[in-house]
Amino acid sequence: MADRLFDNLLADAKEFFREKFGCEPTVFAAAPGRVNLIGEHTDYNGGYVFPMAIERYTIIAATPTDSDKTTIWTKDCGNKMVPTVAGDFTLSADVAPKDSPDWASYVQGTISCCLRKGATLKSGFNAAIVSNVPLGGGLSSSASLEVSVATLIEELSGHKFEGSEKPLLCVDAEHEYAKMPCGIMDQFISALGQKDCAMLLDCKSEKPEMVPMSDPTVSVLITNSNVKHELTGSEYPERRAACKAVAEALGRKLLREVSMDELLASKDKILAMKNGEIVGETLFKRARHAVGEDVRTLKMKDALVAGDWATVGEQMYASHESLRDDYEVSCKEIDELVEIARSIGPDGGVIGSRITGGGFGGCTVTLVRTDKADEIAKKIAQEYKARVGKDATIFVTRPAQGARVL
Numbered sequence: 001m002a003d004r005l006f007d008n009l010l011a012d013a014k015e016f017f018r019e020k021f022g023c024e025p026t027v028f029a030a031a032p033g034r035v036n037l038i039g040e041h042t043d044y045n046g047g048y049v050f051p052m053a054i055e056r057y058t059i060i061a062a063t064p065t066d067s068d069k070t071t072i073w074t075k076d077c078g079n080k081m082v083p084t085v086a087g088d089f090t091l092s093a094d095v096a097p098k099d100s101p102d103w104a105s106y107v108q109g110t111i112s113c114c115l116r117k118g119a120t121l122k123s124g125f126n127a128a129i130v131s132n133v134p135l136g137g138g139l140s141s142s143a144s145l146e147v148s149v150a151t152l153i154e155e156l157s158g159h160k161f162e163g164s165e166k167p168l169l170c171v172d173a174e175h176e177y178a179k180m181p182c183g184i185m186d187q188f189i190s191a192l193g194q195k196d197c198a199m200l201l202d203c204k205s206e207k208p209e210m211v212p213m214s215d216p217t218v219s220v221l222i223t224n225s226n227v228k229h230e231l232t233g234s235e236y237p238e239r240r241a242a243c244k245a246v247a248e249a250l251g252r253k254l255l256r257e258v259s260m261d262e263l264l265a266s267k268d269k270i271l272a273m274k275n276g277e278i279v280g281e282t283l284f285k286r287a288r289h290a291v292g293e294d295v296r297t298l299k300m301k302d303a304l305v306a307g308d309w310a311t312v313g314e315q316m317y318a319s320h321e322s323l324r325d326d327y328e329v330s331c332k333e334i335d336e337l338v339e340i341a342r343s344i345g346p347d348g349g350v351i352g353s354r355i356t357g358g359g360f361g362g363c364t365v366t367l368v369r370t371d372k373a374d375e376i377a378k379k380i381a382q383e384y385k386a387r388v389g390k391d392a393t394i395f396v397t398r399p400a401q402g403a404r405v406l
């Protein structure tokens with residue numbers, strides 16, 4: 001199933017290239033989207049995240065030309081965010097970022113950042129991009145685009161980036177050219193993910209650790225609530241500021257450096273604090289999430305390696321409750337999805353479920369028994385429709401291979 005999906009996408013990339021350039025592509029690079037299994041809102045606290053690559057990819061097909069000109073087409077993927085459109089790109093390390101970034105900013109940014117890191121291209125190239133990572137769906141189509149472009153540049157230039165160099169240059173591209181102040185998780189997992197593995201990423205040391213997740217009887221269900229609540233824009237900065245204020249009050253830079261015992265021992269001190277409009281009680285809850293989420297993430301990793309699925313499930317539900325009650329980034333629709341999964345329970349094949357991504361809508365991630373995955377997906381979709389009146393979009397995946405040349 002996953003192989004067929006990939007083969008179809010590759011065929012699509014070839015066809016699209018031929019249609020636009022009238023010749024055969026000769027070089028191909030692919031990079032996946034991702035889902036975070038646990039470790040939410042921990043990245044900016046220097047904590048742990050635990051993502052895996054999913055069987056959804058961006059593929060770029062290319063051929064070098066004998067001129068300086070570089071033209072890249074991308075294809076409308078059925079999502080209205082980006083139409084079928086071409087851009088011309090400059091093979092220079094210091095192209096100025098656009099004031100209003102668009103899709104081409106991700107591509108130009110990645111090209112420029114690759115050149116800064118030592119890649120050199122003898123000529124321009126033509127390329128065509130296709131993707132089956134939903135755009136703007138919280139599965140990181142943006143990182144899969146950046147990493148696919150960087151992987152292509154490696155192949156075209158013969159310059160191989162070492163270790164964390166490639167994901168970090170893609171993060172630079174997203175910050176500087178797309179003007180998105182993202183963390184490092186998406187680019188790391190898309191670039192360095194391995195089949196049948198999740199990745200424990202320490203956002204302080206920026207060191208990834210591959211964690212085997214090879215039991216074929218367990219699969220991952222990604223359920224998009226198809227809900228995105230309007231935000232005022234102050235939600236994320238408010239939470240970051242709360243975490244920073246508590247860390248500083250305890251004499252640290254990052255909440256990552258605070259243990260749960262220490263946090264609990266400082267409860268009265270935090271309750272007496274105020275940070276702008278944010279009262280002490282809220283500050284304490286925000287910090288309790290961030291500190292507790294690191295503990296849960298490490299516990300889940302160990303339980304996953306041990307095949308202790310009951311403990312894995314407990315950590316996922318506890319993460320969800322913490323994001324709902326302490327961090328307050330869930331919403332009614334997402335809570336329904338998690339409750340529906342939970343009510344199906346272990347006997348019905350559900351191991352655990354939680355909100356994934358920034359919050360206020362988006363997706364849930366649910367670990368399920370592979371042989372029951374389709375049945376569970378159907379039940380969740382039906383019950384969600386009944387309770388919320390909306391259609392959920394659901395797909396099943398296993399931990400996929402990260403970026404590669406084809």
Ligand code: ADP
Nearest residue numbers: 074102103131135136137138139140141142145
């Ligand atoms: P997410 O990464 O969660 O899917 P983002 O808003 O971070 O959502 O990134 C989506 C943006 O990335 C799109 O609006 C577009 O600019 C760019 N993008 C991602 N994939 C493609 C693609 N295949 N072709 C063109 N642009 C893309």
Ligand code: MG
Nearest residue numbers: 140141142143
């Ligand atoms: Mg993104």
